[in-house]
Structures are given as structure tokens and as C-alpha cells.
Amino acid sequence: xxxxxxxxxxxxxxxxxxxxxxxxxxxxxxxxxxxxxxxxxxxxxxxxxxxxxxxxxxxxxxxxxxxxxxxxxxxxxxxxxxxxxxxxxxxxxxxxxxxxxxxxxxxxxxxxxxxxxxxxxxxxxxxxxxxxxxxxxxxxxxxxxxxxxxxxxxxxxxxxxxxxxxxxxxxxxxxxxxxxxxxxxxxxxxxxxxxxxxxxxxxxxxxxxxxxxxxxxxxxxxxxxxxxxxxxxxxxxxxxxxxxxxxxxxxxxxxxxxxxxxxxxxxxxxxxxxxxxxxxxxxxxxxxxxxxxxxxxxxxxxxxxxxxxxxx
Amino acid sequence: xxxxxxxxxxxxxxxxxxxxxxxxxxxxxxxxxxxxxxxxxxxxxxxxxxxxxxxxxxxxxxxxxxxxxxxxxxxxxxxxxxxxxxxxxxxxxxxxxxxxxxxxxxxxxxxxxxxxxxxxxxxxxxxxxxxxxxxxxxxxxxxxxxxxxxxxxxxxxxxxxxxxxxxxxxxxxxxxxxxxxxxxxxxxxxxxxxxxxxxxxxxxxxxxxxxxxxxxxxxxxxxxxxxxxxxxxxxxxxxxxxxxxxxxxxxxxxxxxxxxxxxxxxxxxxxxxxxxxxxxxxxxxxxxxxxxxxxxxxxxxxxxxxxxxxxxxxx
Numbered sequence: 001x002x003x004x005x006x007x008x009x010x011x012x013x014x015x016x017x018x019x020x021x022x023x024x025x026x027x028x029x030x031x032x033x034x035x036x037x038x039x040x041x042x043x044x045x046x047x048x049x050x051x052x053x054x055x056x057x058x059x060x061x062x063x064x065x066x067x068x069x070x071x072x073x074x075x076x077x078x079x080x081x082x083x084x085x086x087x088x089x090x091x092x093x094x095x096x097x098x099x100x101x102x103x104x105x106x107x108x109x110x111x112x113x114x115x116x117x118x119x120x121x122x123x124x125x126x127x128x129x130x131x132x133x134x135x136x137x138x139x140x141x142x143x144x145x146x147x148x149x150x151x152x153x154x155x156x157x158x159x160x161x162x163x164x165x166x167x168x169x170x171x172x173x174x175x176x177x178x179x180x181x182x183x184x185x186x187x188x189x190x191x192x193x194x195x196x197x198x199x200x201x202x203x204x205x206x207x208x209x210x211x212x213x214x215x216x217x218x219x220x221x222x223x224x225x226x227x228x229x230x231x232x233x234x235x236x237x238x239x240x241x242x243x244x245x246x247x248x249x250x251x252x253x254x255x256x257x258x259x260x261x262x263x264x265x266x267x268x269x270x271x272x273x274x275x276x277x278x279x280x281x282x283x284x285x286x287x288x289x290x291x292x293x294x295x296x297x298x299x300x301x302x303x304x305x306x307x308x309x310x311x312x
Numbered sequence: 313x314x315x316x317x318x319x320x321x322x323x324x325x326x327x328x329x330x331x332x333x334x335x336x337x338x339x340x341x342x343x344x345x346x347x348x349x350x351x352x353x354x355x356x357x358x359x360x361x362x363x364x365x366x367x368x369x370x371x372x373x374x375x376x377x378x379x380x381x382x383x384x385x386x387x388x389x390x391x392x393x394x395x396x397x398x399x400x401x402x403x404x405x406x407x408x409x410x411x412x413x414x415x416x417x418x419x420x421x422x423x424x425x426x427x428x429x430x431x432x433x434x435x436x437x438x439x440x441x442x443x444x445x446x447x448x449x450x451x452x453x454x455x456x457x458x459x460x461x462x463x464x465x466x467x468x469x470x471x472x473x474x475x476x477x478x479x480x481x482x483x484x485x486x487x488x489x490x491x492x493x494x495x496x497x498x499x500x501x502x503x504x505x506x507x508x509x510x511x512x513x514x515x516x517x518x519x520x521x522x523x524x525x526x527x528x529x530x531x532x533x534x535x536x537x538x539x540x541x542x543x544x545x546x547x548x549x550x551x552x553x554x555x556x557x558x559x560x561x562x563x564x565x566x567x568x569x570x571x572x573x574x575x576x577x578x579x580x581x582x583x584x585x586x587x588x589x590x591x592x593x594x595x596x597x598x599x600x601x602x603x604x605x606x607x608x609x610x611x612x613x614x615x616x617x618x619x620x621x622x623x624x625x626x627x
Contacts, residue, residue: 129393131467131499145504152394152497152537192393194465195439 040280040310041076042068043212044302045083045176045244046271046289051297055269059293066275067288077274084118085267086136086173088166092183093127094157097220101153104182107218107256111180112143114264122169123147126162128155128192132169159187163215164199167207178245178267180216182256185233201235208243209284209305215240216263218256219249244303273302280310342374343595345621346487346518346549346588347606350614357589361609364593366602366621371593379587382429382486384446386477387578389415390470390494391438391463409495409524409570410438412462417571418578419458423449425579427586429486434458437473439466443480467500474508474544478517488515489550489585491578493522496537505540512548513601513620520550520581522574549618551584553577595623 044066048056061078089111091104108123115121115138123146124132133146163179170177189198207213217240240247246266248259273289289302345364349357359376395410408414426432426449434457435443442461447453474492481488498505512519521541538554545552555573591606601622606615 125499128397129465129467129497129499133500134469134502142504145506146501149505149540150499150501152499155394155397190393192397192465194393 041274041276042287042306043077044273044275044287044289045214046273047244047246047266047269047301048271048291049299049301050295051299055266056291056298057269059271059291063291063293064271064273065290065292066273067286067290068275068277069285070288071278073275073277075273076276077272079272082116082268083176083270083272084116084120085176085178086170087119087121087178087180087267088124088132088170089121089180090124090126090162090166090182091151092157092159092181092220093125093151093153094155094184094188095127095153096157096186097182097184098153100220101151103256104220105147105151107182107260108147109144110257111260111264112140112147114261115140115143116268120173123150124162124166124169125151126158127153128190130158130162130165130190130193130196132165136169136173155192156190157183157186157188158190158193158196159183159185160199160201160204161190161193161196163204164207165196167204167211167213170213171211176214176267176270176272177212178214178216180218180263181236182218182220183236184220185217185236187233201239204239205242208239208303210307210309212303212306213243214245214303215243216245216267217247218259218263219247220256241301242304244301246301277308280308282307282309284308341595342592343621343623344516344590344592345604345606345617346516346590348549348584348588348616349608351587357608359591362589362591363605363607363610364591365605365607366595366597366623368603368605369597371595371597374592374594376592377590379589380427381586381588381590382427383431383489383582383585384481384484384486385430385432385489385491385582385585386443386481387432387434388473388477388490388492388494389434389436389461390468390492391436391465392468392495392497392499393438393465394468394495394497396465409493410463410465412459414571415458415574417575419455420451421575421579422454423451425582430582431484431486432457433480434461435473435477435480436461436463437469438463441469441473441476443476468494468498469501470494470496470498471501471503471505471508474519475503475511478508478511478515481517482515487585487588488517489520489581490517491520491522491581492541493574494541495524496521496541498540505543508544509547512544514622516618517548518550518585518618519544519548520585521545521552522577523552523554525555547619549588549616551581551616595621597623599624 048059050056061075064075066073066075089108091108120136120138121143122133122136123143135142166179217236237247250256250259284305285308286305287303289300291298291300357376357378359373362373362376364371364373391410396408431446431448433444433446444457444461447457477490521544523538523541542552601620604618604621606617608615
């Protein structure tokens with residue numbers, strides 16, 4: 001397993017700003033119940049790992065510095081207890097990962113087994129069809145049945161449409177919203193997804209910035225592309241890193257179930273941080289979160305941008 | 313993947329608990345089951361030639377009424393994306409099993425195979441779950457009813473659609489039948505397969521399933537897909553027909569072939585359901601779920617009926 005978390009910022013940010021200026025008036029930043037109502041609060045979920053990759057669970061509010069477009073912000077909300085997660089897990093059923101379906105099912109099952117009380121999840125697949133289980137639930141038995149009865153491999157890879165549909169299915173939810181993907185990462189679109197908005201990566205990036213979705217990607221080796229083991233699509237890496245989520249590449253001999261355990265563990269040990277932006281200009285703002293506690297090699301991952309929209 | 317047998321065991325337990333939780337009463341109510349007999353045995357079967365057993369114990373048969381019975385049918389059609397794109401056989405000829413053309417022969421032939429008292433609804437599942445209005449053997453009404461439920465792709469909430477169809481038939485008169493045409497790649501369901509089995513046991517609806525073989529280019533065979541359809545049919549006293557087994561040769565390849573197969577299969581189903589014998593009896597067993605066996609002249613060979621029955625009617 002190869003983890004790609006500590007990637008330098010890509011030059012996407014300026015492009016996003018330009019794009020979002022055109023499509024304003026959208027959604028206030030995500031506001032989980034812990035954040036004060038009636039006040040614009042930008043929520044950030046931070047993963048902190050030490051130099052040796054272990055989660056660091058004992059930081060305090062004073063150990064963090066939050067910068068909004070380079071200006072230090074007062075931390076208005078800080079929690080380090082477990083906040084339930086809301087997950088849409090998407091399983092790539094396209095022909096290029098068809099032979100991996102047994103491993104995908106086992107790994108997905110491993111994640112279900114690691115859901116805690118209060119966590120909720122729905123399971124989706126994409127291939128010929130894009131399908132999402134209607135129930136958003138923490139009921140392990142139901143989720144196991146979906147994995148046992150509704151996994152059918154084959155077809156193209158309508159990746160962006162599937163992510164968009166999964167995000168939409170969580171729109172009404174508060175708190176931390178996670179899209180967890182198993183995929184080889186190459187969108188092919190699909191002629192068989194009638195009625196589902198035909199979106200591309202830019203639209204997904206906008207939703208990440210506007211609505212605060214965290215994207216976790218478990219990258220599967222493709223069995224159909226040239227040489228049979230093409231590297232993972234870089235777009236998926238950037239998307240996940242920019243969202244504050246993570247990207248894990250499964251390689252030959254790796255156990256995807258172990259990867260799922262790592263992701264579940266991470267999601268249950270994140271810091272919830274909120275600040276109230278002083279300027280609500282409708283533009284994309286860059287977020288930097290730093291850990292000031294002395295110590296070598298502490299790494300923080302959070303979303304990298306938000307849209308400073310006034311509350312309507 | 314959960315096997316049909318495991319699902320059935322769970323389902324029977326669940327249904328038993330539900331049935332036994334009801335208040336016991338004093339007098340057993342009359343119950344009835346439909347039984348399909350070989351074609352040469354369908355008419356005027358004397359009741360003393362039949363043996364009906366619950367959990368292996370013979371029951372007191374009151375009457376046995378042979379067909380024809382008026383039918384109340386839901387034709388449940390899968391218009392999900394996988395039906396519109398059911399793989400590409402060698403030569404890359406894509407079959408659109410969800411196209412209107414596929415159903416042309418069936419739609420035009422239905423008035424001929426229906427009786428005046430028969431009623432049919434079309435229902436479908438894909439992006440939505442649609443159950444259309446009831447209609448009789450009228451050509452124009454049948455075409456309109458079909459078009460009202462036709463869909464162009466989406467997921468496959470097969471289990472939810474079956475449960476909704478069973479619920480819809482609950483108050484219908486006549487022999488209640490669901491004919492489902494699907495590739496059985498169920499997705500996006502609120503209900504599970506076991507829920508459908510449990511619901512079937514509580515109803516007297518027969519499920520007849522028309523399934524499709526795996527596409528020849530599939531790298532991974534969709535194991536268990538058609539087994540679920542077979543289990544539903546067996547549980548309810550219906551039949552399961554796989555497209556490639558229907559004629560003892562290769563699966564129909566062209567829309568015209570497939571349309572003909574559909575029409576012939578539905579015709580056979582309608583005849584089978586219409587001509588079943590209805591056995592009314594007085595159950596002498598406790599409330600609960602019981603296995604059903606029917607024998608003709610002492611043999612189960614040539615008889616087909618539902619697998620389980622809930623006795624819950626002491627009045």
C-alpha cells in the first residue's frame with residue numbers, strides 16, 4: 001500500500017478561484033451541529049500524523065494555527081472527541097477492475113465492520129449503472145446485505161457522475177461528509193447513465209470547495225490498461241488531497257481490507273476545527289492549518305480551500 | 313454472497329416469529345393453495361386423488377376447483393441500464409432488452425392470450441419504480457399502459473419493485489401473478505432478497521421469472537443472479553425460465569428472436585397460472601409457517617405449488 005498524503009499544493013487553486021467567481025451565490029460552508037448556528041463558521045477536519053505515520057490524538061486548540069488566505073484566524077470551535085461520520089462508499093464495477101471484485105467486496109466489508117455507533121453510510125456502485133443504496137444507515141446487517149447482493153461487475157467508468165451523485169445523496173446531511181472510493185481512477189463516462197447530470201472533474205472540485213466533502217480514494221490496479229498496471233490517475237490523487245481526505249494506492253500483494261481499517265481509524269481520530277471568516281466575499285479562500293507544537297515531522301491534512309459565501 | 317438457502321432459512325425464522333406472535337384463536341379458518349398439475353391432469357380432478365400436507369401431515373381438503381381461473385397479473389419489467397446494455401455477444405451486437413421493439417410482439421399478442429375477465433398491469437423499475445393502471449385485453453389500452461411505464465435506464469431496485477408489486481396485488485381478485493423479466497442484477501434496493509421471500513410467504517402471489525444468461529464477454533460470471541429468481545419462483549409456486557434454456561439452443565440474439573421468446577414464454581405462463589387447481593382445506597396445524605406438499609395419486613411428481621404457507625386464521 002502506498003499512501004499519498006503529503007503532496008505539495010498543486011496550482012489548481014487560482015483556477016478554482018476564477019471558476020468560482022463565475023458561479024457564485026452558492027452554499028454556505030458546511031456546518032456540523034457542534035458549530036454555532038446563525039454565524040458563518042468554516043469547518044475543517046484535520047488529520048495529524050507524526051513523522052512515522054502514527055495518528056497524533058492529543059493536540060490542543062493552542063497547538064493549531066489556522067490561516068485564511070495567509071491571515072491568522074481565531075479558532076472558534078475545537079473538538080478532538082469522536083464525531084460521527086457520514087459516508088457514501090462508491091465501488092468501481094467497471095470492466096477494468098472486474099477481476100478485483102472479490103477483494104473490493106472484502107475490503108468494503110472491512111470498512112463496514114469498523115463503523116462506530118452514530119456513523120452512517122450508504123453504498124453505491126458504478127459501471128453500466130450508477131446505483132446508490134437508498135438507506136443511509138449504521139445498520140451493519142443491512143450494509144452487509146448490500147455488499148452481498150448488489151455487487152455486479154462490468155461496464156464503463158462514469159467516475160465523475162458517480163461522485164457527483166454520491167455527493168448529492170449526502171447534500172442534506174450535516175457534519176463530516178465523506179466520499180470513499182474504490183477505483184482505478186480513470187473516468188470513461190458512460191452512455192448508459194441517462195438522467196444523471198453529465199459532470200466533469202471541475203464540477204466535482206467546485207463541490208469539494210463549496211460543500212466541504214472529504215474524498216478518500218483507494219486506488220486499485222487496473223487489469224485492462226496497457227501493461228496491466230498503469231499508475232493511478234493523478235487527478236484522483238489531487239482531488240482527495242485537496243479535500244483533506246486521502247489517497248491510498250493498493251499494489252499487488254497488499255490487503256485492501258487493511259487499508260480500509262487505516263482509513264476508518266483516521267476518520268475516527270480527526271480534529272474538528274472551526275473559524276469565522278472576517279471577509280465573506282464569495283470567493284475561494286485558501287486554507288492553511290499548521291501544528292505549532294514542537295516536534296519533528298508532524299504532518300497535517302485538511303481541506304485546502306473554501307468559498308467565503310455569505311449566509312443567505 | 314448469501315445463498316438462496318441461507319436467505320430462505322432466515323426468512324422462514326422471521327416469518328415464524330411474526331406469525332406466532334399473534335393472538336391465538338379457537339377455530340381454524342379455511343385456507344387455500346393453488347397447485348399446477350401436468351397438462352393431462354388439469355381438468356376435473358377429484359379431491360380424493362389429491363393429498364395436501366402441511367409439514368408432512370395430511371390436511372382435510374374441502375374442495376378442489378380446476379381452472380380456468382381469471383388472472384390478475386403484474387408484468388414487472390426491468391428497464392435498468394444493464395437491460396438496455398446487456399453485454400455484447402461475439403460480433404459485438406449489443407442487445408437492448410429494454411427497448412420497446414423488444415416487447416412489440418408481446419404487446420400485440422397479449423389480447424389474444426388474455427381472457428375477458430383477466431386483468432394486467434405493467435410495472436417497471438430503473439430510475440423510478442412505476443406501477444401502471446390495470447387494464448383488460450384491449451390492444452390500445454395495453455400499448456398505452458406499457459408506454460406509461462417504459463424507462464430508459466438507471467439502477468435496478470428489483471427487490472423493492474417485487475415487494476411493491478405484491479402489495480399492489482394484495483386486494484386484487486382472481487389468481488394473482490407477477491411475471492418479472494429481469495437480468496436480476498439488483499442494485500439500489502431498500503429491501504433485501506430475504507424480505508421478498510418473507511413477503512411472498514405472507515401472500516398468495518405466484519412469481520414467474522424470465523431471466524437472462526450472462527453476457528458472453530463477461531470476465532466474471534455474475535454468480536447467484538438467476539438463482540435468486542429461481543428461489544422466488546419455487547417459493548411461490550411459479551416457474552423460472554432462462555432465455556437460453558427455453559428452446560434448448562443458444563440464447564436469442566436478435567431483438568426479433570427475443571421478442572418471440574418473450575411472447576411464447578408469457579403465453580406459457582398465462583396458461584400455466586390459469587389452469588392451476590385451487591385446493592381449499594381446513595388446516596389442522598398450529599399457527600405459524602408450514603411447508604406445503606401436494607401429491608396426486610400419492611406422488612409429488614407432476615405437481616407444483618408454493619413451498620410455505622402461514623396458518624394464522626383461527627376465528
